Amino acid sequence: MTFTVRDAVFGFLRDAGVDTVFGNPGSTELRMMRDWPGDLTYVLGLQESVVVGAAAGHAMGTGRAAVVSLHSAGGVGHALGAVFNAFRDRVPLRLIAGQQTRAMLSTRPFLAADEPATFPRPYVKWSAQPDRAEDVPGAVAEAYRVAMTPPRGPVFLSVPEDDWDRAAEPVALRAVHHDFVGDPAGLRAVADALSGSRSPCLVIGPGVDDDGAHAAVTDLAERLTAAVWLEPLSGRSGFPESHRLFRGFLPPVRDRIRAALAGHDVVVTVGAALFKFHVHVDGPFLPDGTRLFHLDCDPALLARQPVGDSVLTTVRAGVSTLLTLVSARDRAAPPARPGVEPAPVRDPLDAAQVFDALRAALPADAVVVEEAPSHREAFHARVPIDRPGGFLTTGSGALGWGLPVAVGRALAGTRVVCVVGDGSSMYSIQAVWTAVRHRAPVTFVVLNNGGYEAVKQLGRRLSSPATPGTELPGIDFVALAWGLGCPGRRVRSCADLPDALAAALAADGPFLLEVPIVDAVATAYR
Numbered sequence: 001m002t003f004t005v006r007d008a009v010f011g012f013l014r015d016a017g018v019d020t021v022f023g024n025p026g027s028t029e030l031r032m033m034r035d036w037p038g039d040l041t042y043v044l045g046l047q048e049s050v051v052v053g054a055a056a057g058h059a060m061g062t063g064r065a066a067v068v069s070l071h072s073a074g075g076v077g078h079a080l081g082a083v084f085n086a087f088r089d090r091v092p093l094r095l096i097a098g099q100q101t102r103a104m105l106s107t108r109p110f111l112a113a114d115e116p117a118t119f120p121r122p123y124v125k126w127s128a129q130p131d132r133a134e135d136v137p138g139a140v141a142e143a144y145r146v147a148m149t150p151p152r153g154p155v156f157l158s159v160p161e162d163d164w165d166r167a168a169e170p171v172a173l174r175a176v177h178h179d180f181v182g183d184p185a186g187l188r189a190v191a192d193a194l195s196g197s198r199s200p201c202l203v204i205g206p207g208v209d210d211d212g213a214h215a216a217v218t219d220l221a222e223r224l225t226a227a228v229w230l231e232p233l234s235g236r237s238g239f240p241e242s243h244r245l246f247r248g249f250l251p252p253v254r255d256r257i258r259a260a261l262a263g264h265d266v267v268v269t270v271g272a273a274l275f276k277f278h279v280h281v282d283g284p285f286l287p288d289g290t291r292l293f294h295l296d297c298d299p300a301l302l303a304r305q306p307v308g309d310s311v312l313t314t315v316r317a318g319v320s321t322l323l324t325l326v327s328a329r330d331r332a333a334p335p336a337r338p339g340v341e342p343a344p345v346r347d348p349l350d351a352a353q354v355f356d357a358l359r360a361a362l363p364a365d366a367v368v369v370e371e372a373p374s375h376r377e378a379f380h381a382r383v384p385i386d387r388p389g390g391f392l393t394t395g396s397g398a399l400g401w402g403l404p405v406a407v408g409r410a411l412a413g414t415r416v417v418c419v420v421g422d423g424s425s426m427y428s429i430q431a432v433w434t435a436v437r438h439r440a441p442v443t444f445v446v447l448n449n450g451g452y453e454a455v456k457q458l459g460r461r462l463s464s465p466a467t468p469g470t471e472l473p474g475i476d477f478v479a480l481a482w483g484l485g486c487p488g489r490r491v492r493s494c495a496d497l498p499d500a501l502a503a504a505l506a507a508d509g510p511f512l513l514e515v516p517i518v519d520a521v522a523t524a525y526r
Contacts, residue, residue: 005159005168008137010037013067015173016144020411022055023069024048028098028111031164032069043411043438045404046430048075052082053404054411054434056091057369060210060236060392061412065092065147072098073113076120076156081398086154087123088396089235090210090298092147093154094140095120099129102160116158129158133166141171148176150297150314152210181321182295182313190293190311191325193266199331200226201264203250206395207271207296208238213316214388217270220319221245223326227334229260231272233376235395238271241384247337249380252278254285262287269294269308271315273301276395295319340381347493348518351375351447354497355382358419358445361501367392367414371402372421374453374519379419400427403444407431407510410440417505422448423472429480435510436485443504444486444512446477449519481512488512 003011013021020041025033036042045051048070055066070076076097086093099105100112113119117127126146130139136159143155181187194200202224208217217239221228228245230237232252239246250257254277261267267274267290274294275285285307286292292308294301295318302310311318343352351372359382362368370379370393385391392409394401403425406418425446435442452470481488491500491513504513 003168003170004164005133005136005166006032006034006164008168008170009140010040011170012137012141012144012173014039017064018067020058021067021069022051022058022408024051024071024075025069026071026075026098026111028072028100028161029069031161032098032159043434045434047428048079049082049400050404050428050431050434052079052086052093052095053401053428054408054431055093056082056086056089057392057405057408057410058412059091059093059408060389060405061409061414065094065144065152066408068093068095070095070097072100072111073116073119074111076113080120080123081400082404083120083154084123085394085396085398085401087125089206089394090152091154092152094143094147095124095154095156096140097156097158099158099160101162103162105160113158117156120156123154124156125153127156129160133160133163134168136163137168137171141174145174145176148178150178150180151301179314179317180297181317182311186309186311187313187318187321188325189309190268190295191322193291193293194224194268194322195327195329197224197266199264200224201261201267202226202228203231203267203269203272203274204228204238205231205270205272206234206236206238207315209236209389211271211315212388213271213319214238214240216316216319216323218243220323220326223323223328225331225333227264231269231274232257232276233278233395233397234272235393237385237391240386241380242386244336245334247334250274252276254281255283258284258287261290264290266290267292269296270319271296275306345494349491349494349497349515350517350519352378352382353494354445354447354515354517355379357497357501358417359383361498361505362417363415363505365414366390367409367416369393369402369406369409369416369418370420371399371424372419372447373424374421374449374457375447399424403428403431404434406442406444407435407440410435410442411438414441416440416442417445418442419445419447421453422446422450422475422477423452425477426472426475429484432481432486432510432512433484439509442510443507444481444510445501445504446512446514448475448477448514448516453519477512477514486510486512488514490514491516
């Protein structure tokens with residue numbers, strides 16, 4: 001039997017458990033899409049960054065590398081902001097981009113990508129355009145293995161459009177065993193420091209959630225009676241936020257991190273980037289006398305850390321080993337985390353009232369996707385996430401991630417509540433159409449404060465109170481939703497909020513709730 005490149009590639013994808021492909025098609029992808037297999041669902045996004053974001057949400061929901069079809073140079077260019085987020089947030093994606101016919105490439109034809117393997121770097125783990133058509137299936141298999149090997153992340157393959165009909169041999173799926181345990185001496189040093197510590201502290205990053213290590217990390221914290229923080233601007237949660245040992249999210253400013261860690265003689269980061277700063281402040285990285293250790297699977301991340309000793313290990317394997325090595329001892333529990341008073345009920349609404357209402361109405365099994373940068377601190381204070389995989393956001397900062405990630409995560413099989421700012425939503429509002437087309441169970445809650453408030457806040461910090469280009473008046477999100485086929489409703493007052501939120505959460509399929517708000521006290525990164 002004669003196989004084509006198309007036969008071999010789709011056969012490999014089936015063997016790897018792929019049942020969904022996310023894409024936005026163009027002419028250089030038509031031969032790949034001819035005779036599309038009936039067992040593969042094609043999820044169309046109306047812009048390439050939406051396609052990548054939706055695929056990322058699906059990958060984080062399924063734990064498998066999602067497949068993304070992009071169009072040549074222009075489509076890849078449109079997608080790169082979302083690819084940047086996926087790379088920084090370690091989301092495994094297989095990006096397959098079309099390319100013009102091989103015979104025309106020397107003449108630089110219409111739509112062709114120049115140096116296609118270079119274009120998405122450095123924000124992919126691996127990239128290639130095979131020299132021969134018959135090498136494409138093997139490259140797809142290699143891309144899969146690279147994407148799924150820790151630290152996981154996106155990979156990129158450019159395929160000339162005439163390759164798909166050429167003869168090729170099928171390729172077999174090879175297992176990728178992900179876990180590896182760090183150097184025994186290094187883990188022993190960490191365990192000894194923790195066992196002898198007077199006041200230990202763990203800093204949890206998205207690597208805990210990504211590796212399914214919640215239970216092990218919680219056991220370790222309880223055995224040590226250790227305070228637990230989450231890394232600054234973490235893209236995921238990794239510890240039950242209602243737990244008595246949880247202290248909150250670290251701020252992305254050097255002196256505030258140092259102040260939060262004061263009094264802890266041993267700090268261990270677990271799948272975390274402790275020194276993720278957003279504004280610069282001079283001074284030491286750590287309090288005097290604090291010893292720091294890092295546990296992570298990414299050698300590049302560990303090499304970049306300015307202070308502390310590092311152990312290269314996958315998170316679950318490393319923490320499980322620590323549990324066999326650390327000794328329990330009596331320690332005073334860290335002081336109770338200050339509670340948050342209910343927000344005053346009043347008009348006009350502010351974000352704190354919305355978050356209080358959301359916490360009361362949120363289904364226990366829902367996943368929350370957040371992209372409301374100016375309200376992030378209030379959100380974390382008022383909507384604690386306790387279940388594994390229950391929270392997603394961008395840990396990298398490129399806006400437009402929230403809406404499509406929410407859609408893709410919902411398509412992976414759970415109810416999603418997406419809390420998004422008005423400014424953020426306009427980067428990827430097309431994702432609402434995809435949610436409608438596939439009846440994704442997602443509730444969009446758009447906080448409309450009429451501007452880029454996070455930019456205004458930072459402008460005030462930098463003594464620039466009147467930053468131009470930060471006002472967004474006159475956008476009707478309910479009309480936008482209805483225009484894309486999605487039912488929507490605008491909250492008119494604080495009295496309207498509970499019923500409106502209940503209706504939005506009970507909808508069969510997607511629903512958009514617009515909540516006009518005023519900004520209370522700007523607190524970001526002070």
